[in-house]
Amino acid sequence: MDRIIYLDHAATTYTKPEVLKEMLPYFTEIYGNPSSVHSYGRETRKALDLARERTAKALNADPAEIIFTSGGTEADNLAIIGTATANKKKGNHIITSSIEHPAALHSCQYLEKNGFQVTYLPVDEYGLIDPQDVKEAIKENTILISIMTANNEIGTIQPVREIGAIAKEKGVLFHTDAVQAVGSIPNDVRDMNIDLLTLSAHKSHGPKGVGALYARKGVRLNHISHGGAQERNRRAGTENLPAIVGLGKAIELATQDIEARNEKLRALRDRLISGILSSVEYTRLNGHPTKRLAGNSNFSFEFIEGEALLLSLDMKGIAASSGSACTSGTLDPSHVLLAIGLPHEIAHGSLRLTLGDENTEEEIDYVLEVLPQIVQRLREMSPLFNQDKGGKIYV
Amino acid sequence: MYSEKVMDHFMNPRNVGEIKDADGIGEVGNARCGDIMKVYIKVENDIITDVKFKTFGCGAAIATSSISTELIKGKSIDEALKITNKSVAEALDGLPPVKMHCSMLAEDCIKAAIEDYRKKHLKTEVNTSAKESVE
Numbered sequence: 001m002d003r004i005i006y007l008d009h010a011a012t013t014y015t016k017p018e019v020l021k022e023m024l025p026y027f028t029e030i031y032g033n034p035s036s037v038h039s040y041g042r043e044t045r046k047a048l049d050l051a052r053e054r055t056a057k058a059l060n061a062d063p064a065e066i067i068f069t070s071g072g073t074e075a076d077n078l079a080i081i082g083t084a085t086a087n088k089k090k091g092n093h094i095i096t097s098s099i100e101h102p103a104a105l106h107s108c109q110y111l112e113k114n115g116f117q118v119t120y121l122p123v124d125e126y127g128l129i130d131p132q133d134v135k136e137a138i139k140e141n142t143i144l145i146s147i148m149t150a151n152n153e154i155g156t157i158q159p160v161r162e163i164g165a166i167a168k169e170k171g172v173l174f175h176t177d178a179v180q181a182v183g184s185i186p187n188d189v190r191d192m193n194i195d196l197l198t199l200s201a202h203k204s205h206g207p208k209g210v211g212a213l214y215a216r217k218g219v220r221l222n223h224i225s226h227g228g229a230q231e232r233n234r235r236a237g238t239e240n241l242p243a244i245v246g247l248g249k250a251i252e253l254a255t256q257d258i259e260a261r262n263e264k265l266r267a268l269r270d271r272l273i274s275g276i277l278s279s280v281e282y283t284r285l286n287g288h289p290t291k292r293l294a295g296n297s298n299f300s301f302e303f304i305e306g307e308a309l310l311l312s313l314d315m316k317g318i319a320a321s322s323g324s325a326c327t328s329g330t331l332d333p334s335h336v337l338l339a340i341g342l343p344h345e346i347a348h349g350s351l352r353l354t355l356g357d358e359n360t361e362e363e364i365d366y367v368l369e370v371l372p373q374i375v376q377r378l379r380e381m382s383p384l385f386n387q388d389k390g391g392k393i394y395v
Numbered sequence: 396m397y398s399e400k401v402m403d404h405f406m407n408p409r410n411v412g413e414i415k416d417a418d419g420i421g422e423v424g425n426a427r428c429g430d431i432m433k434v435y436i437k438v439e440n441d442i443i444t445d446v447k448f449k450t451f452g453c454g455a456a457i458a459t460s461s462i463s464t465e466l467i468k469g470k471s472i473d474e475a476l477k478i479t480n481k482s483v484a485e486a487l488d489g490l491p492p493v494k495m496h497c498s499m500l501a502e503d504c505i506k507a508a509i510e511d512y513r514k515k516h517l518k519t520e521v522n523t524s525a526k527e528s529v530e
Contacts, residue, residue, distance in 0.1 A: 311405060
């Protein structure tokens with residue numbers, strides 16, 4: 001292979017040329033402030049409205065329900081902290097899961113430090129949340145349920161519709177972080193009883209640094225940053241117009257032909273999964289075998305560490321990611337892998353390969369050719385390998 | 396983020412393996428934290444004549460293991476004991492700040508192997524002298 005095989009689409013994607021093309025005039029030619037009254041302002045206001053319409057359409061929402069933010073992280077913060085503080089008089093209890101993205105988890109932890117109570121629901125071995133657990137966790141003072149649509153590490157897709165129905169029945173707000181899901185599975189906020197939904201542009205071939213929060217009409221939401229009256233007084237600050245234009249276009253493209261794209265992705269993913277599981281012993285697939293994002297695969301290779309694996313793959317021209325402590329910048333491996341019951345040492349040896357539209361069968365076959373050799377080389381260096389050879393694989 | 400030297404020692408690690416009749420063995424770290432290093436040394440006349448290692452860990456852990464075995468091979472025990480995490484990191488043209496603890500692993504492991512050798516060696520010496528005095 002003379003080029004780099006990019007298998008880290010869950011981290012970010014390239015901006016599609018047609019998306020960039022729509023963005024470019026808003027840097028140099030059409031640069032008015034959408035809040036201005038004059039013609040410059042009116043022109044950018046039009047672009048802002050179009051992006052809002054496109055985003056709303058992708059979710060079956062109303063344009064007035066879309067709030068543009070600086071990305072998924074800000075949207076999660078706004079959804080969780082904004083609704084919790086606005087509904088404080090109703091109660092102070094929040095339900096979330098133990099496998100949320102740090103943007104949601106840390107927002108909940110921040111609220112805990114400020115007098116809120118948070119229930120972190122467990123998941124099963126596949127990373128699935130049991131809707132019954134959500135139901136049983138609801139108390140009189142519960143004001144918000146925040147459960148991600150699909151997990152960023154292991155790709156498991158949650159029973160969002162069931163959770164939405166429970167939330168509606170109990171009169172509790174339901175937020176879902178759909179950053180990984182938008183463009184991969186349909187997200188109909190009306191049909192699924194979703195009150196708040198987080199999305200991001202750069203996971204779906206849009207630019208980085210822009211995202212959106214859908215907040216159903218009537219949901220009380222406090223500011224988390226203070227200043228102007230932009231975004232119907234829900235998010236202060238001059239709009240990042242070129243990025244928002246890019247988001248609108250990217251989301252529009254990403255939510256078209258989902259099934260056709262998924263079919264291709266699933267075939268590649270399953271070729272990769274079965275190839276790795278059959279050629280590398282002491283390996284497991286993390287996440288659900290079928291209820292997972294079409295482009296996601298996540299493995300644990302026993303006796304070796306994930307960063308060493310990433311460096312070795314990088315030397316062979318393959319870009320991937322891992323949930324090992326060494327790649328997270330903390331001493332603990334991924335909280336998601338620990339939550340599905342993996343012991344620390346197995347969690348350290350994880351590898352996430354996430355596929356995108358441009359990946360080919362030839363690329364997958366190249367990965368299947370070099371990965372077993374890399375794992376073998378690292379295992380031969382590992383003091384754990386011989387000790388445990390013939391031992392039981394953790395499943 | 397890694398120097399060329401780190402990548403070289405990671406991709407082509409020196410002295411990987413085990414020594415069956417090692418004079419000293421050191422093992423530090425634990426799987427929970429994501430790094431374990433095991434070092435085997437062979438000592439003749441107070442000189443480390445051979446050294447091998449096995450490491451479970453990240454790129455920096457493998458590279459520091461490799462370079463530390465090079466640093467002590469052919470050295471006297473006293474010289475080998477002068478190894479520090481700083482000298483390990485310097486020999487690799489530096490490590491990223493978050494990876495400095497990996498060089499601690501190498502220093503601790505070399506010292507553990509030498510300590511193991513001294514314990515065994517001291518015992519043999521005592522036994523030999525005890526035998527001699529009986530004779």
